[in-house]
Amino acid sequence: MTYELYYWDGLQGRGEFVRLALEEAGAEYVEVARGDARDGLGTGAMMAVMDSKSEPCPPFAPPFLKDGDLLIAQTANILFYLGARHGLAPAVESLRYVVNGLQLTIADMVTEAHDTHHPLASNLYYEDQKDAAKVRAHDFIDHRIPKFMHYFERVLKQNPAGDTYLVGDALTYVDLSMFQLIDGLYYAFPRAMKTFPKHYPRLAALHDAVLERPRIDAYLDSDRRIAHNEACIFRHYPELDKDTR
Amino acid sequence: MTYELYYWDGLQGRGEFVRLALEEAGAEYVEVARGDARDGLGTGAMMAVMDSKSEPCPPFAPPFLKDGDLLIAQTANILFYLGARHGLAPAVESLRYVVNGLQLTIADMVTEAHDTHHPLASNLYYEDQKDAAKVRAHDFIDHRIPKFMHYFERVLKQNPAGDTYLVGDALTYVDLSMFQLIDGLYYAFPRAMKTFPKHYPRLAALHDAVLERPRIDAYLDSDRRIAHNEACIFRHYPELDKDTR
Structure with a gap:
């Protein structure tokens, strides 16, 4: 089907x-x-x-x-x-709830990433809420990225099956979603993300490992993959980005 | 257990x-x-x-x-x-995904309700983002409540099993969550919600029906139920509320 x-x-x-x-x-x-x-x-x-x-x-x-x-x-x-x-969830049923909980936490962060450029109203243009967007984006960079990413790094570190995947000892869909989240943040906030691999080495390794999976590699090279752009959740507006330590 | x-x-x-x-x-x-x-x-x-x-x-x-x-x-x-x-999901497995999809849409609206008083940063006090909160709250009242509630009313109307419950012909947990969402909005935005039963009669009936369920009624009367307050998602700040048609 x-x-x-x-x-x-x-x-x-x-x-x-x-x-x-x-x-x-x-x-x-x-x-x-x-x-x-x-x-x-x-x-x-x-x-x-x-x-x-x-x-x-x-x-x-x-x-x-x-x-x-x-x-x-x-x-x-x-x-x-x-x-x-499709073999992208743990075989053990109880672990599927663990994966789903992580996926929903990624979803929460995705919503916050969106709201960096639309903090006042999704009905308004970005140009009409640029000042508020700058406040929210800088808070996102200073507080929310560290809070979420410190957490996800900890999940990798504490995974009893090793720190290659978020849950268990094999790839699940939440690893793919984590790749996409990190990838989007690299696009939107290149200055803030410069220190990402230093602070979150396990997450950076997960991101790179997903990139090298043959089917993902082929997909990213295909015309099925749409390029990042400013109609999306992850938008690169240089005035919202900033350096971090 | x-x-x-x-x-x-x-x-x-x-x-x-x-x-x-x-x-x-x-x-x-x-x-x-x-x-x-x-x-x-x-x-x-x-x-x-x-x-x-x-x-x-x-x-x-x-x-x-x-x-x-x-x-x-x-x-x-x-x-x-x-x-x-606990018998709060449909017996048919495929319908459980329908319930979960609605629950996640409720979750999205709950996040938006929270952001009416914290549009710039959850790290900042409400008092430090009151002007932005007013813009976001009024957009929420004018655009987001109607968009979400028109949708949920439609879900009730189009339920093939009748318009008493959101999914199927028996109560599921998403009906309880819909009650809570509406209840929270009544607390936070009493002026905006005055016309709610007129515009969304099926949702208003669902809200009232949940109130009358014996266990819910007993719970709401007990000291296990915490009163609405301004530490919560749904906060009553009169300056964020407004009348609607």
Whole structure:
């Protein structure tokens, strides 16, 4: 069965966390919003599902995934579903809740990364909230990146199965998501992230190890990978970045 | 087995979504941080778990739940775990993902409700970000409450099993969480919420129906329920509230 992935065309966004899992799994999927309207695809086809008056439980927002009749919304929820089906979750059921807890903590940080450029309202342009964005971005760099990353580094360090993966002794989807989070932060805040490998060597090694996985490497080189850009969660606005120790 | 629930003493916060599920389930649980240090409980006992250097995967933040050796972090994750074990999730497995997707959408709105009073930094006092808070709170009232609540009302309306519960034909934990979200908004924004039952009759009915459930009613009357207050996510700052149509 080919999955249908629904996410905005033109940006990595939260969809990217799902794409990385699908690519690592070698799963077949169609990106509905990036397809052609002549094939019944495109953004219109995505909006039709969202606006449907007959869908039993319509999604609030992309990304969402269709697997046959089942429509699954919310990034962490999609990954929870896919992980178990594609060997990207621990075999031990109880550890799947550990993975999901970490994934939701990544999701919290992703939301905070977004809010660095939109602290007052997602309805307003960045240009209309630049001063507030600078306050929030610098707080994010000074307090939130260290707090979250110190925590994730600790999770690697305390993993009883070794410090290569966040949970257990094999790759799970949360490792892919951690790569994407770090990768996005490198793009958005290159000055603040200069000292990242020094402070968080295990996380930096995890990031680099994911980059070298054959399927991820092939995906990142393909035109399926959309480049980082300023329509996304991770935006590079130099005035929000700063050096750190 | 008695669950151990870990959450900050003195506020409802995200812990309340878990408490409501435990109470409706009639499950036995201990509130670790609210207990006495002489019994090995209290906030110190909670911090000891968070700061533990031997915990296989320590939690980033409360709430977290211990069920024997298993430590589960993140509100939606705890509820996913409890729901299946206590008849508060659909019997059909695929619908559990639907419930989880809605729960995560509620979680997103809860974060936005928090950020109405802390748009610039959770490290700063409210008093130091009042102007920004007013902009964000009014955007929340004008745009985000309608967007989310119109959506949740639609979920009730389109539920093939009827409009009494969000998913299926029986109560699940996401209905309890929806009650709590609406209840918190009533507390924080009484002026903005005056027209809520007019615009969202199904959600208002769901809220009232949860209030009347015997175990919830008994819980809300007990001293286990902490009153709404300004240490919480849902804070009543009159200057952030406003009338709506």
